Amino acid sequence: MEAEVKICQNCKQSFRIEEADFKFYGKIKVPPPTWCPECRLVRRLAALNHNSLYHRQCNLCGKNIIAMYHSNVSFPVYCMPCVWSDRWNPLWYGREYNFVASFFQQFQVLQNVVPRGAMMGLYQTWINSEYNNFAQDLKNCYLLFNSDYNENCAYGSEVERSKDCFDIMMVDSCELSYFSVDIVKSYATHFSIDCEGCQNVWFSKNLTNCSNCFGCINLRNKQYYIFNKAYTKEIYLEELKNFDLGSAKVIGEMLKTASLFYLKFPHKFIHGRHNVNVSGDYIYHSKNTHDSYIATESENCRYCMWLLIKTTKECYDYSQFGENAQNVYEALVCGKGINNLKFSAFCVADVFDVDYCIDCDASHHLFACIGLRNKSYCILNKQYTKEEYEKLVPRIIEHMNSMPYVDSKGRVYRYGE
Ligand SMILES: [Zn+2]
Ligand SMILES: [Zn+2]
Known part of the structure; x- marks a missing residue:
């Protein structure tokens, strides 16, 4: 076409x-x-809340908990141990599809009753790390969002495979770094932006394979530089003593001085490396990926963002997070081995052939289901045989098109919205 x-x-x-x-x-x-x-x-x-957390009660065990849902939401919210327990069954909320009402009205009714987890993530992999969200494999971490495989890190988002880092964003495989954005494979890199393979770097931007640099920009394979000027090791270390880096006032002044200094230098049109035919920003090791932001090892993707974990292939309108994802469309926070997943949110780990699902894990062939785990051939949380499912789904899609939901503003919602 x-x-x-x-x-x-x-x-x-x-x-x-x-x-x-x-x-x-x-x-x-x-x-x-x-x-x-x-x-x-x-x-x-609009359906995403990473980091506004609320005090409320678990609707199953009654304990006071921290949750990403306010106590006034329409559905029950369970603490993580409860939501993963056998004390409830999402199929209890299953219902027949009703060909007299619109699909989206029926799906909304189901959303109002099925319990949801207080937080999002593989909480079994959180060790001493309960105040984080959208995360997996954390140890001794605090207030990290959208982050995975970290240890002793706090106050950050999009933090991956890092250790001992605080106040950071878009950080991958870093150690002992503070107050930095978009740094990769770096050690002791502070108050810096867009650095890779760096060590002992302060107030710097766009450095690669540099060490002992202070207030620098656009350097490659350099060491002992201050404001892009070379020094001997001895003089560099002497010069650094002139800056009281223990003082918040000095730090604030240095941030200002450095950002004015950066303006004197050319800036690359995109944050990205090792790409073929891409558009967007913060794209790495990707091919034929367009209009996408923060993507790593993605191929043939468009309108995507936060594809933090490799790999993602053939996906459109996909916001978070990748990790072996393929044929995904209109999805929010889904990943880790997913294929043919559409119009869904918060579905993680080995999920395939699903449409309109929320909070479903390790499942396949689901249509309009919420909170299912290790299930297949379900519609509106009701179990069917494979044969029944395969007959009913095309009828529902046809019904969604012949009796669409029309909202108060006159917008029409058929299959595909
Ligand atoms: Zn509970
Ligand atoms: Zn528009």
Whole structure:
């Protein structure tokens, strides 16, 4: 199909669907979108709360807990031990599909009753790390969000495979670093941005394989530099004594001085390395990935963000997090071995062939289910045989198209929204 310009149902602005986009939609058997990419992103992110945490009670054991859901949400919220326990069964909430009401109304009713976990993540892999969210494999970590495989780290987001780092964002495989953004494979790199393979670096930007640098920008394979000027080791160490780095006032002044210094130098048009044919920002080791932000080892993806863990292939409109994900469309916080997953959120670990699912793990062939684990062939949390499921799903999709949900603003929701 040739490229086409459409009007977004939501913002009424025009947006373009390219020939390659149509191919993708055809391949995963979804209709082309009726909302523009920006509105689709806003719609996805509206369902996401990483770091606003609330005091409330677990609706199963009654304990006071910290949760990402306020106590006034319509559905029950269980603490992590309860939600992973055998004391409840999500199939208790299962119901027949009703061909007289619209799909989205029925799915909303189910969302109002099925219990949800207080936090999101593989809590069994959190050791002494209970105040984190959207995380796995943490040890002695505190207030980390969207972060995995860390030890002794705190106050950060998008922190991966790091140790002893505080106040950090978009950090991968780092150690003993503080107050830095977008640093990779670095050690003792403080108040710095966009650095890779660095050691003992302060107030610097875009350095690669540098050590003992202070207030520098755009350097490669250098050591003992202050504001891009070379020094001997002895003089460098002497010069550094002039800065009282234990003083918050001095740190604040240095941050200002360094950011003004950076402005004198050219900046690369994209944060990225080892890419072929990509557009967006913070893209690494990727190929044919477009309009995407923060992606690593992604291929043939568009309109994606926060694909933090490799690899992601053939995905559109996917916000977080990758880790062997393929054929994903309109998904939020799903990953770790997923394939053919659409219109779903918070589905993690070996999930495939699912549509409109929330909080489902290690499952396949699910349609409009919530909170299922190790299940298959379920619709609206009701168990079917494979044969029944395969007959019923196409009928429901047809019904979604013939009796769409229309909201108060006149926006129409068929299969594919
Ligand atoms: Zn729009
Ligand atoms: Zn509980």
